[in-house]
Amino acid sequence: MGKLIYLLNVSLDGFIEAPDHSLAWASVDDELHTWFNDHMSDVAASLYGRRLYEVMSAYWPNYESDPDATEPMREFGRIWNATPRIVFSSTLDRVDFNSRLVRGDVGEELARARTEFDGDMEVGGATLAASFIRRGLVDEYRLVVHPVILGGGARFFPELESPIPLRLTESRHFESGVVYLGYTADRS
Numbered sequence: 001m002g003k004l005i006y007l008l009n010v011s012l013d014g015f016i017e018a019p020d021h022s023l024a025w026a027s028v029d030d031e032l033h034t035w036f037n038d039h040m041s042d043v044a045a046s047l048y049g050r051r052l053y054e055v056m057s058a059y060w061p062n063y064e065s066d067p068d069a070t071e072p073m074r075e076f077g078r079i080w081n082a083t084p085r086i087v088f089s090s091t092l093d094r095v096d097f098n099s100r101l102v103r104g105d106v107g108e109e110l111a112r113a114r115t116e117f118d119g120d121m122e123v124g125g126a127t128l129a130a131s132f133i134r135r136g137l138v139d140e141y142r143l144v145v146h147p148v149i150l151g152g153g154a155r156f157f158p159e160l161e162s163p164i165p166l167r168l169t170e171s172r173h174f175e176s177g178v179v180y181l182g183y184t185a186d187r188s
Contacts, residue, residue, distance in 0.1 A: 002044060002120040004110065006129045007142035008156060015153035016126050023055070025148045027176050032144070033072035035172070035180070039142070040079045044117040047110070047132075049125025050089035053099065056080065056124075061097045086113055088128050106131045130158035140184050141166060147177040 008016045009026040017023055028036070048056070063069055063077030085099035086109065095101045102109050110132070113121060123129045123138065132138050143156065170182035 001114055003139035004137055005122045005140045006138045009144045010156045011148050011150040013149045014156050015150040016156050017154045018150050019152045026146050029176050030070050030072045031174055037075045043122050044119030045084045045121045047123045048085050048087045049128030052125035053087045057097050126154045143181045145179045
């Protein structure tokens with residue numbers, strides 16, 4: 001059974017988006033995009049919340065029409081379009097682009113997905129991830145920390161009733177000042 005991985009860009013003060021929902025603060029250059037490509041090429045399926053699905057599907061299905069897209073961006077677009085997505089939403093009526101819509105319990109849907117997909121899956125979107133985190137279903141936390149302080153917005157981690165012990169398994173420094181931190185849930 002593959003791992004469930006929670007990975008997002010995050011500010012130094014722990015936010016995944018600014019108070020106005022902007023993501024413009026994240027500096028994703030070709031080096032970082034290449035790293036994301038490597039990560040995504042190992043993902044069997046993505047579990048998305050509504051908002052992240054809407055953000056990603058607004059650009060990536062049509063990335064080829066962007067004359068400013070770099071080769072690492074184009075590679076990410078090919079990977080993103082080929083990766084199946086399960087979108088959790090109670091408000092969307094339909095989803096497109098190699099995606100399917102679900103409304104069920106996160107634990108039950110994850111169990112169903114694990115029978116369907118052989119390999120690691122990623123969960124994206126802080127609200128959806130919070131449901132998995134609170135139930136102890138996330139195996140790895142991958143934070144791509146950008147050198148910026150937002151001062152508010154949506155948090156990477158939800159409020160919890162008790163701490164979740166983690167073990168640092170990987171780190172990397174990028175030329176842009178971005179730092180990647182990979183943690184495994186320490187369930188011992």
